[in-house]
Amino acid sequence: MINKYRYGIGQFSVDFFVFKLFGSDVHSFLQTQTTFEINNLTSGNFHLVSFLDPQGRLESYGWLVHDKDDFYYLVPVNSRTASFERLHNFLVSEDVTVEELGIKTWWFTLGSKVSDGEFRGEVFAEKAFLSQRAKSGIPEISLQERELWRGLSGWPNFQDTQNYKELINNTRLFDLSVVMNKGCYPGQETVSKIATRRGAAYSPVLLESETDLLVGDLMILDKKIGLLEKTYVWNTKYYSAVALLRDFRVEGLKLSFNIAGENAQAIVRYYPLLPGTNLEKAKELFYEATEHFTHDELEVAEQKLKQAIEMDATFPDAYESLGVMLGRMDRFDEAIELMKKLSLVDPNSVLAHTNMSLFLMKQGKIQEAEDQKSLATLKSFQKFGQEAKDKEMLEIENKRQKEEWIKREFMFKQVLEIDAEDTLANYGLGSIAVEKGEWIEAKRYLERVLKEDPQYSVAYLALGKAYKALGQIEESKKTWKEGIVVAAKKGDLMPANQMQSELDRF
Numbered sequence: 001m002i003n004k005y006r007y008g009i010g011q012f013s014v015d016f017f018v019f020k021l022f023g024s025d026v027h028s029f030l031q032t033q034t035t036f037e038i039n040n041l042t043s044g045n046f047h048l049v050s051f052l053d054p055q056g057r058l059e060s061y062g063w064l065v066h067d068k069d070d071f072y073y074l075v076p077v078n079s080r081t082a083s084f085e086r087l088h089n090f091l092v093s094e095d096v097t098v099e100e101l102g103i104k105t106w107w108f109t110l111g112s113k114v115s116d117g118e119f120r121g122e123v124f125a126e127k128a129f130l131s132q133r134a135k136s137g138i139p140e141i142s143l144q145e146r147e148l149w150r151g152l153s154g155w156p157n158f159q160d161t162q163n164y165k166e167l168i169n170n171t172r173l174f175d176l177s178v179v180m181n182k183g184c185y186p187g188q189e190t191v192s193k194i195a196t197r198r199g200a201a202y203s204p205v206l207l208e209s210e211t212d213l214l215v216g217d218l219m220i221l222d223k224k225i226g227l228l229e230k231t232y233v234w235n236t237k238y239y240s241a242v243a244l245l246r247d248f249r250v251e252g253l254k255l256s257f258n259i260a261g262e263n264a265q266a267i268v269r270y271y272p273l274l275p276g277t278n279l280e281k282a283k284e285l286f287y288e289a290t291e292h293f294t295h296d297e298l299e300v301a302e303q304k305l306k307q308a309i310e311m312d313a314t315f316p317d318a319y320e321s322l323g324v325m326l327g328r329m330d331r332f333d334e335a336i337e338l339m340k341k342l343s344l345v346d347p348n349s350v351l352a353h354t355n356m357s358l359f360l361m362k363q364g365k366i367q368e369a370e371d372q373k374s375l376a377t378l379k380s381f382q383k384f385g386q387e388a389k390d391k392e393m394l395e396i397e398n399k400r401q402k403e404e405w406i407k408r409e410f411m412f413k414q415v416l417e418i419d420a421e422d423t424l425a426n427y428g429l430g431s432i433a434v435e436k437g438e439w440i441e442a443k444r445y446l447e448r449v450l451k452e453d454p455q456y457s458v459a460y461l462a463l464g465k466a467y468k469a470l471g472q473i474e475e476s477k478k479t480w481k482e483g484i485v486v487a488a489k490k491g492d493l494m495p496a497n498q499m500q501s502e503l504d505r506f
Contacts, residue, residue: 002149005141006126006274007281007307009111011134012141014158016062016074018101019087025094026071033090033186034064035168037179041066046121046130048156049073050168050177051086052187056194057165060086061156061173065119065130076159077103090186107131109138112278112311124153125276151232151241154204154271169200170243172271198491202226202243206273207255207266209238214260218242228259239273240266247488250496252504282312286321293325301325316346323355332359350379405432423453427462434462442466457487461495464502477503 004010021030031038034049041047043066051060060083062075075083080100087098109117110128117129134140141149150157154172168174169191178191194200207213207228218226226244233239248255253268275281289304305322308315323338336359343352353376360369409432415425430445446463449456460483467476480499487496 002141002145005111005139005145005149007112007285007311009109009113009138010141010145011107011109011138012143012146013105013107013134014074015077015103015105016158017077017080017083018104019073019075019083020070020099020101021073021087021096022070022099023095023097026069026096029091029094029096030064030071031182032184035173035178035182035185035188035191036064037182038064040179043068044119046119048173048177050173051083052168052185052191054186054190056167056169056187056190058168058171058173059164061177063121063130067119072101074104074106076157078159079164082164104132107134109135112281122276124149124155125272125274127276148232148234149274151230152206152234152239152273154206154241167194167200169194170203172204174200174203175271198489199246199249199493202245203249204271205242205244205249206269206271207240207242207244208269209240209264209266211264212238213240213264213266214262216260218244218255219258220256225255225257234273239269244268246491247485250484250488250493250500252497252500253484278312279315282308282315282318285311286315286318289318289321293321298325298329314345316342316349319345320349320351320355327355327359327362330362332363335359348379348383350376350383353379401435405436408432421448421452423449423456423459426452427456427459430459430466431462434465437469439466439469443470455486455490457483457490457492458495459483460486461499461502464499468502473506477506 027038030049034051036047036049041064046063046065049062049064050058053059060075060079062073062079062083065072065074073083073087084098084100091098108123108128108130110123110126112126114127114129117131117135119130121128121130155176156171156173167190168178168187174191174195180192180195212233213228213231215228215230217224218228224245225248226242229241229243231238231240248268250268251270254265255268256263256265258264275284285304285308289301289308292298292301292304302322302325305318305325308318309322312318319338319342323335323342326332326338327335336356339352339356339359342349343356346352353372357369357372357376360366360372408428412425412428412432415422416429419425426445426449430442430449433439433442433445442462443466446459446466449459450463453459460479464476464479464483467473467479480503483499484496484503487493487499
């Protein structure tokens with residue numbers, strides 16, 4: 001189970017073919033040739049980079065390691081020839097030497113407890129270190145575990161070259177190695193055009209399903225919507241790596257399709273599946289602990305909450321929940337210590353002192369309990385004082401907002417006097433009505449927008465909210481479902497994801 005490494009530490013080795021690049025022009029050469037911002041790759045760090053042809057197709061990828069004045073380029077072993085040719089094809093008169101060091105074993109160390117190594121970077125959405133030798137005392141991640149972790153995070157294969165000559169926008173390397181606002185490099189114009197217009201026609205996501213899915217084309221009626229390449233099993237569910245058509249790349253979208261002659265259902269999930277930051281992991285453990293607590297599995301819940309605190313010592317919810325749980329188990333000394341820590345983590349916490357007062361009272365420590373109760377009261381007053389300040393600031397902001405609404409409404413209404421069907425003006429007035437909670441007005445303006453322009457994707461989102469507020473639930477659902485299709489086709493994934501999120505709440 002890879003969680004023992006995610007919550008702890010692990011290491012694995014990879015055999016790379018290694019190039020050493022050095023010379024007075026090596027930095028500028030790599031800056032103008034790779035998809036990554038080399039100016040951000042300081043000495044002592046590594047990062048995934050890609051080299052493209054002038055049409056934006058992948059020619060080489062690997063891990064670039066910056067070591068003082070030199071760079072090491074670590075590539076899959078079977079891409080040695082292609083990588084060598086790509087490096088030399090664009091070398092003209094630069095002072096850059098490319099030295100082949102052959103096949104070398106390098107070690108990645110990663111997980112929440114990783115703290116040191118030769119070179120810093122990221123692997124599988126985790127903070128990681130890269131070294132030329134194994135670290136003693138650190139467990140080794142098996143090949144099977146590594147490939148599961150790699151697959152769920154969508155990182156490229158350490159040996160495979162299957163993506164070569166593919167447009168990088170169609171691969172996960174686009175997310176992992178391309179910096180959109182950097183200067184020119186071969187293929188940059190094509191990459192930017194695809195990304196800023198509708199995005200790649202097919203690009204990678206995961207499909208979550210209850211049953212194992214066969215490899216093959218995903219079909220809806222007679223239309224191919226994707227290609228399923230491989231399936232991984234995680235926490236009793238199946239996650240399939242799929243190159244999915246842009247129309248359907250919406251997080252949480254429920255799909256029904258046919259694959260290999262069989263009907264199937266799945267939910268779209270974005271990479272990476274597993275969160276990488278310590279705070280995200282702490283929340284993950286907290287929710288698991290809550291689930292165990294509701295099933296009266298107190299020992300497991302306690303273990304999970306302690307793990308959450310270990311993951312992120314500044315996560316107040318874990319301290320509070322664990323303290324309350326231990327208090328219910330009459331473990332008052334431990335519970336009090338947790339409340340003391342909570343008051344340090346969150347100095348404004350009223351519950352830290354309220355709970356401490358309760359636990360001390362249970363122990364018969366009346367005066368100490370009263371002292372904590374007084375502190376709780378004091379912090380409550382401080383909280384009320386802050387809330388009063390916040391209320392005053394909110395009133396000022398509301399006044400400013402109303403003045404802004406009046407200006408915008410005046411401008412849009414002037415436009416409608418000239419052209420009553422103007423979509424921008426109608427959408428502007430409809431969105432203002434949504435913000436003000438004037439749902440009948442919002443519905444009137446937004447329905448007019450979609451009548452004139454059925455491709456106006458953000459109008460579906462706003463109109464669905466108006467229908468929902470007016471109690472027209474089925475109309476709301478219908479509008480958002482239609483809107484997701486329109487938005488996804490246009491590559492407007494933000495409103496598409498918001499509409500899917502709204503549907504998921506039903």
